[in-house]
Amino acid sequence: MDIKQNFSNYKWLILAMLVIAAILVAIGAPTLVPICVAIAGIVPVLVPDRRMIFLLIAVFVVLPLMYPMYLDTDVTPEVKSMYDAIEELESGSVILMSFDFDPATRPELYPAALAFMRHSVQRGHRIITMALWPLGVSLAEEAVRDVIIDDWNVENPDRTYEYGQDYVHLPYMPGGIVVINQLITSFDENFPRDIRNTPIEDIAAMRGVTNLMDIDFVFALSSGDPGLRDWIMGGADRANRRVAGAATAVAAPEFYPYIHAGQLVGLMGGLKGASEYEELIGILGTATAGMDAQSLAHLAIIVFIIVGNAMFFMDRRRTRF
Amino acid sequence: MQELATADLIGLWIAAILTLFIFSFLYKDNPLYKLAEHLFVGVSAGYILVRAWNDVLVPQLFQRIWVPGFREFTWEGLLVVIPAALAIMMLMRLVKSAAWISRWPLAFIMGVTSGLYLMMFLQTNALQQIRATMVPFVAAEGDWWHILTYLGPVLALLVFILVAMIALRESIEVLYRRWNILLPAYLAVAGIILIYVVAVRQTPDEVALIQNESFNNVLLFLGVLSGLVYFFFSKAHTGAFGVTAKVGIYFLMMAFGASFGYTIMARISLLIGRSQFLINEWGQEAIAQTPPTVSIVLIAALVITIVGVAIRVRHEPTA
Numbered sequence: 001m002d003i004k005q006n007f008s009n010y011k012w013l014i015l016a017m018l019v020i021a022a023i024l025v026a027i028g029a030p031t032l033v034p035i036c037v038a039i040a041g042i043v044p045v046l047v048p049d050r051r052m053i054f055l056l057i058a059v060f061v062v063l064p065l066m067y068p069m070y071l072d073t074d075v076t077p078e079v080k081s082m083y084d085a086i087e088e089l090e091s092g093s094v095i096l097m098s099f100d101f102d103p104a105t106r107p108e109l110y111p112a113a114l115a116f117m118r119h120s121v122q123r124g125h126r127i128i129t130m131a132l133w134p135l136g137v138s139l140a141e142e143a144v145r146d147v148i149i150d151d152w153n154v155e156n157p158d159r160t161y162e163y164g165q166d167y168v169h170l171p172y173m174p175g176g177i178v179v180i181n182q183l184i185t186s187f188d189e190n191f192p193r194d195i196r197n198t199p200i201e202d203i204a205a206m207r208g209v210t211n212l213m214d215i216d217f218v219f220a221l222s223s224g225d226p227g228l229r230d231w232i233m234g235g236a237d238r239a240n241r242r243v244a245g246a247a248t249a250v251a252a253p254e255f256y257p258y259i260h261a262g263q264l265v266g267l268m269g270g271l272k273g274a275s276e277y278e279e280l281i282g283i284l285g286t287a288t289a290g291m292d293a294q295s296l297a298h299l300a301i302i303v304f305i306i307v308g309n310a311m312f313f314m315d316r317r318r319t320r321f
Numbered sequence: 322m323q324e325l326a327t328a329d330l331i332g333l334w335i336a337a338i339l340t341l342f343i344f345s346f347l348y349k350d351n352p353l354y355k356l357a358e359h360l361f362v363g364v365s366a367g368y369i370l371v372r373a374w375n376d377v378l379v380p381q382l383f384q385r386i387w388v389p390g391f392r393e394f395t396w397e398g399l400l401v402v403i404p405a406a407l408a409i410m411m412l413m414r415l416v417k418s419a420a421w422i423s424r425w426p427l428a429f430i431m432g433v434t435s436g437l438y439l440m441m442f443l444q445t446n447a448l449q450q451i452r453a454t455m456v457p458f459v460a461a462e463g464d465w466w467h468i469l470t471y472l473g474p475v476l477a478l479l480v481f482i483l484v485a486m487i488a489l490r491e492s493i494e495v496l497y498r499r500w501n502i503l504l505p506a507y508l509a510v511a512g513i514i515l516i517y518v519v520a521v522r523q524t525p526d527e528v529a530l531i532q533n534e535s536f537n538n539v540l541l542f543l544g545v546l547s548g549l550v551y552f553f554f555s556k557a558h559t560g561a562f563g564v565t566a567k568v569g570i571y572f573l574m575m576a577f578g579a580s581f582g583y584t585i586m587a588r589i590s591l592l593i594g595r596s597q598f599l600i601n602e603w604g605q606e607a608i609a610q611t612p613p614t615v616s617i618v619l620i621a622a623l624v625i626t627i628v629g630v631a632i633r634v635r636h637e638p639t640a
Contacts, residue, residue, distance in 0.1 A: 107594020261453035
């Protein structure tokens with residue numbers, strides 16, 4: 001292994017690491033500076049090819065998770081408006097949570113589900129969960145277990161949330177927009193029974209809920225189609241319900257026009273949106289814990305892009321002359 | 322720390338091992354990665370099948386036809402025979418000679434979906450969005466402000482044309498010919514900015530709010546206009562039209578940049594999720610609650626397996 005050659009090939013990487021170290025000092029997070037310097041010296045020797053980028057990103061993600069730096073994050077208006085909408089609802093209002101995602105996007109959307117459900121429970125709202133994606137049902141059950149059974153009911157034994165009384169799980173229903181359309185007419189036609197096979201008319205949590213018009217707020221966790229867009233079309237525009245959602249970061253930019261048009265009350269975009277909601281409800285969870293790693297990884301990628309472009313233009317200039 | 326049941330403990334270990342198998346793809350494509358990938362696909366398909374059976378077929382089909390004990394019989398319940406027949410027709414795809422039958426339910430699905438989407442999609446994604454772009458350029462409150470807000474652009478356009486005519490001593494036709502078809506649009510934009518600047522100066526109390534909203538609204542107008550011009554291909558993108566289209570490209574590039582940034586955020590979030598799982602649930606809970614000897618043996622076996630496979634595939638081309 002020609003170590004000297006490796007250092008020569010990866011001088012830009014070394015520069016990038018040093019730039020990141022300088023920025024870390026500037027933003028008041030110097031704990032990772034020695035690691036950046038060490039990476040600048042060691043990685044070109046150990047992994048002398050492009051896979052070192054993977055290794056570096058892994059380092060920048062894992063280390064902040066183990067040694068948090070508690071960098072600040074601001075709450076955006078899209079998340080605040082959703083929070084305010086839930087605050088404005090009277091206690092006991094009916095909230096429909098649609099779990100339209102699967103484990104592939106769990107790291108992004110599950111923290112959002114937990115934060116929103118916590119807030120709804122704090123405010124004393126009734127929760128109905130459903131899923132337009134087959135794997136969403138088990139995620140809804142898991143969220144209820146984490147928020148209500150293991151957490152809320154233990155900490156508030158005098159105000160416990162009971163299945164069937166305060167919340168209910170409706171089963172998976174295929175059809176996307178067709179299902180939403182049918183819900184505008186009738187709930188029990190689509191969902192004759194809950195996931196425990198109890199007839200819908202015998203469930204106290206469903207009292208007074210005959211169709212989508214009886215739902216006070218719709219919150220859709222969406223990682224594709226069917227998902228939030230269908231809820232905007234059916235729930236917001238057709239049924240005139242207040243609809244908000246959490247979307248994967250990849251899909252989030254597509255939903256901003258709907259917020260601007262007033263069709264969407266609010267939006268949690270990816271892990272960042274969930275961390276903002278956690279900050280608003282004052283219970284910091286996994287999303288907030290991941291934001292240091294997110295910020296640092298982004299910083300590394302920005303520096304890589306800048307240095308990579310500089311390298312490209314300098315190389316091109318060199319070959320021209 | 323929460324005490325884990327044995328089944329949960331085993332589940333966490335399997336999840337951690339499969340996660341590391343998936344990560345091994347970053348080195349090179351290898352049999353461990355393939356194993357984890359195939360397991361994921363198989364388990365997901367099986368789970369979806371069970372969900373579809375329990376959540377859809379049983380309550381929506383069987384329990385509607387055969388109400389438990391045949392106590393209640395309704396002709397209405399028999400209507401579900403129609404979708405059931407369509408579902409069976411769809412399965413005919415599996416029989417080569419009868420595959421054509423599956424086109425009927427497909428046609429039904431396409432017809433229903435198109436019919437539903439036609440109006441709803443138009444309403445949500447076209448009409449409502451067009452309405453949302455019709456915003457006042459000077460976002461201010463008050464009686465006379467309202468008039469100015471909506472009449473402002475029109476007045477500005479007229480004033481600007483008048484000034485231009487006086488200044489250049491030329492007719493509108495000459496200006497139009499010289500400056501291309503988009504002259505009115507340019508004049509309108511210039512007029513809007515003019516009004517916006519003048520208006521802001523006259524309301525010191527609301528300056529910040531008006532500035533922000535007005536700026537956003539003007540930007541929105543420019544973005545929509547130039548973006549639409551870029552996608553208008555019936556006229557060559559030259560002259561003023563070409564400049565506008567180029568501005569449209571810049572707006573589009575900014576949108577792509579935002580999408581790219583969000584995409585990176587999404588991918589990093591997934592890595593964070595898995596890292597949190599490995600550090601917290603596997604590292605701090607599963608390993609801590611597993612007998613040390615078992616943990617050491619399992620981790621050693623895992624390391625030996627991954628390193629062994631890595632050595633075996635090291636000469637194969639990198640993915």
